[in-house]
Each structure stands twice: as structure tokens, then as C-alpha cells.
Amino acid sequence: MPGVTKRKYDGETMRINKKLKRPLYIVAQILPPNYNAKVLLDNFKEFYPFEWEEIVERCNHYLEKDKFLQEVGKKERYRPPTPEKFFYENSVVKNIMSKNFIEKHSAEYDDEKRNEILNELKAKRSRKIESKKNQIQEVQESMQNVEPYYVDVLISAYHQKGITTEGKIEILTEMGKFICDKSIEFFHKINDAERNNQIRNIAFEHLQKNGHYVKLRQKFKGKQKSYMVDTFNFDMTPKDLAKRLEMDSIQNKKRFGVFVSHRFLDAKIVREVVKILNAQGLSCYCDWLSDDDFLKRSLVSSYTEEVLKKRLEQSDTLLFLRTENSMKDNKIDSPWIQLELDHCSVLGKKIYCLDFINDGTSLPFTFLEFDLDKGLIDWSR
CATH class of the missing domain: 3.40.50.450 (Rossmann fold)
Structure with a gap:
């Protein structure tokens, strides 16, 4: 993996792992005595489903990137671990799964205290999970959960030579009306590679509001050309x-x-x-x-x-x-x-x-x- 790309990928991995630290130690409090790795993972999935989904989507995202590189005759660049392997390789998970941690947890285990913490966690997390689901549901209320018959026409039109910023935004607007694999993949590619700032931000916000894994692409370095800062207000009649x-x-x-x-x-x-x-x-x-x-x-x-x-x-x-x-x-x-x-x-x-x-x-x-x-x-x- 080239140096710059590797640093970005590793940096993102570190940020995600750091973000998981607090949730993991919270989950550790409600584990039964003599738990195993699967029990830890299952509890994490239950109480932090969106965090787990982010790990899964990130893995799939980089697998798709590697697949594309191979299709154009280049070597794989990322080789992301499976979501499960990524989870088990987390330093906090390794600590929780260490012999000393398990023995101490089992020795200090109090069923009454554990149930008290568990009930409190269930109440707190259920509210947050429901709130997140409602936010996504509100965003998707007017979207159709189907692949439109003309999705390939839209994607092809986006990549036509000479297309304007207005044309691209119109296509993004149309793609944003549907929930399907091709539309999600399309928005990911636009977020990764589009050089126009407004269009790239539209793609980022769409993925983020729909609860998908996405990272904000930094502005391209160097002198900005006119098409990179071109904007359009899609106010139609x-x-x-x-x-x-x-x-x-x-x-x-x-x-x-x-x-x-x-x-x-x-x-x-x-x-x-x-x-x-x-x-x-x-x-x-x-x-x-x-x-x-x-x-x-x-x-x-x-x-x-x-x-x-x-x-x-x-x-x-x-x-x-x-x-x-x-x-x-x-x-x-x-x-x-x-x-x-x-x-x-x-x-x-x-x-x-x-x-x-x-x-x-x-x-x-x-x-x-x-x-x-x-x-x-x-x-x-």
C-alpha cells in the first residue's frame, strides 16, 4: 500500500478503534462469568448495532475498492480484515478477552449488580437506537426501496464527457430518491472521487443521513480549477x-x-x-x-x-x-x-x-x- 494511502487507512482504523473503547468497556460490565469472544461480540452487536454496521460497511467498502483495482489490472491495496477479525484485533477487545481480565471479572461477578447495570444499559441504549432509527426513517420516508429501471442510464449519464455541474446535481437528486445497492455504491464513488466540492458534499451528506459508513473526503490539494468550485442551486419548476x-x-x-x-x-x-x-x-x-x-x-x-x-x-x-x-x-x-x-x-x-x-x-x-x-x-x- 502506498505511503500516503496507508497512513490514511491506518489513521482511520485507529480513530474507529478509539471510538469503540468506551462502548466495549460498558458492554464488559454486563458479561456473564467465564464469557467468550462470541458472547462479547453478540452483546456489542445488540447494544451498539450502528457501530457494528459501520465496521461491516467499512470492510465491504474497501473490499470493493480492491475489487476495482484488480479489474483495472492493479494490485489489491487495502485487504481489509473481516468485520469479526477487525473486532477481535481491537486492543480493548484483546484486553477484555485476556485471561487476567476474565478471571477478575468472574471473581468479582455479582448477579444482582450485573442485572441492575444491564437493565439500565438496555433502557439507555434502546432510546438511542430508536432515536437513530427514527432519524434514518424520516430521511428515507420519501425514498423508494427498489432499484429503478433506469439506474444504469443515470450512472452512465453522470460520466458522460462535458456534463455540467447542473447535470450532475440533477442525477444525484434522482439517485437519492432510491435505496438500492447501486445507488449506495454510486454515492460512495462520488464521495471518493468527485472533484467538485458541492457535489462531493452532497454525496457525503446523503450517505451520512442514511446511516451508512462514510468519511468526509478532504479537498483536493493544489490550485483549484473552476469546475471544482462551481456551484448550482437546483431550484426547478x-x-x-x-x-x-x-x-x-x-x-x-x-x-x-x-x-x-x-x-x-x-x-x-x-x-x-x-x-x-x-x-x-x-x-x-x-x-x-x-x-x-x-x-x-x-x-x-x-x-x-x-x-x-x-x-x-x-x-x-x-x-x-x-x-x-x-x-x-x-x-x-x-x-x-x-x-x-x-x-x-x-x-x-x-x-x-x-x-x-x-x-x-x-x-x-x-x-x-x-x-x-x-x-x-x-x-x-
Whole structure:
């Protein structure tokens, strides 16, 4: 490993090990007498799951780097130990697993005191773990947990010669709407190698907010060129998107499995439906999830209609959510839903329906069986 790279890698290893010192000694207090290494690791995973996940992701990150180096004909550079080996090689772990430490711990072991510390630790750590989970869940609330059909198109477009800072930020914005292996890998690569400061920081913040292992890349040394400090405020309108959809742009190359036609009042239902369909490998279109950076409700215009029609053309099917909010006097109570249904019929695409009213009304849709509480939508029809 080259000198500079080795120093950076070793320095990061030291910082992580130092950060683990306090958690490890806390866990050591609740270990049973005559414990072994596996018991120590299992307890650490239970009470510090995010710290463990960081170790795992870091290992995978450097394995991917070595894999890439081999693919381009270079030697492996990092050869990271497995997460378990990294853990067991930690100096504090070695101390806790030493014969003297175990013997002293066993000799001084008090079951009542141990249970008192254990209960206190469970209460404290459960609050912190839940808080962290909620933070990540809030960030991911509007993201789809599926690989979009056009992910490779986005990645390829990012690396095209002559792409502008605006173009790159647009692609990062699109990639940030999905949770999948390719998007995570993409953001890691941008954080590692992108020379534009704004774009690199966007990638770093995305990974950090989503709870992934990431380290902030220092600014590149030497004279900064214009493209390195170039910035762009991605403040778009429906008109901007409509124009992009008429051009040979990434927006024009998108494809969706399901266009979800709904009332915004049913946002909670929409999120559940999208989540279930994602689990079936279906990428969904929902205006305030998929085009929130363009379709602002304060800027509704004829361009909004153009965009929705184009997105319908890019979708395989339409799924109408028939709810009390979308219906009134047994008629559709939304001009936007009506527009979507009418245009879908013109396109000759199949219209599916989730009927939350279930009043026996006969409609020209294919009704699907579903149970959102059980995470089920029968998409086989």
C-alpha cells in the first residue's frame, strides 16, 4: 500500500478503534462469568448495532475498492480484515478477552449488580437506537426501496464527457430518491472521487443521513480549477421538467412500473402502497415522491399536466386508489385523477384499482386484492 494511502487507512482504523473503547468497556460490565469472544461480540452487536454496521460497511467498502483495482489490472491495496477479525484485533477487545481480565471479572461477578447495570444499559441504549432509527426513517420516508429501471442510464449519464455541474446535481437528486445497492455504491464513488466540492458534499451528506459508513473526503490539494468550485442551486419548476421531457435528457429516459393515481390526502396510504410494490420489484411514479424537486404545488400550471401525461407514457400501468378522499357521490373528486385515468385509457394501458370503499360499485378497472396491514397487494392479475 502506498505511503500516503496507508497512513490514511491506518489513521482511520485507529480513530474507529478509539471510538469503540468506551462502548466495549460498558458492554464488559454486563458479561456473564467465564464469557467468550462470541458472547462479547453478540452483546456489542445488540447494544451498539450502528457501530457494528459501520465496521461491516467499512470492510465491504474497501473490499470493493480492491475489487476495482484488480479489474483495472492493479494490485489489491487495502485487504481489509473481516468485520469479526477487525473486532477481535481491537486492543480493548484483546484486553477484555485476556485471561487476567476474565478471571477478575468472574471473581468479582455479582448477579444482582450485573442485572441492575444491564437493565439500565438496555433502557439507555434502546432510546438511542430508536432515536437513530427514527432519524434514518424520516430521511428515507420519501425514498423508494427498489432499484429503478433506469439506474444504469443515470450512472452512465453522470460520466458522460462535458456534463455540467447542473447535470450532475440533477442525477444525484434522482439517485437519492432510491435505496438500492447501486445507488449506495454510486454515492460512495462520488464521495471518493468527485472533484467538485458541492457535489462531493452532497454525496457525503446523503450517505451520512442514511446511516451508512462514510468519511468526509478532504479537498483536493493544489490550485483549484473552476469546475471544482462551481456551484448550482437546483431550484426547478414544472416548466423546467416539461422542457427536459421533450429533450434527449435523463428525464426522458425514465421508466416506471406503476403510476399511482391518488389524492394527496391519502399520502399515508400511498407510502404504504409504494412500499409494498417496491418489495415486489416495482418502481412507482408518484408526483410528490418522484418529481418533488420540479412539481411544486405552488407552481401548478399547464406544464404540470404535460409532465403527468408524459410520466403516464413512461409507466407500464396505472394504479388508482379508490378512497373516500378520491370519490364524492360515487364520482371521482379530483380533476387530476380524472385526467390521469382518461389519458391512460387513450394510451391503451391497463388500469388497476385498490378499492378502499368496497361498496360493490362496478367500474371499468381491474380490482386487486390487498391487505396493507399484512403488506400484501396481489399484483398477479
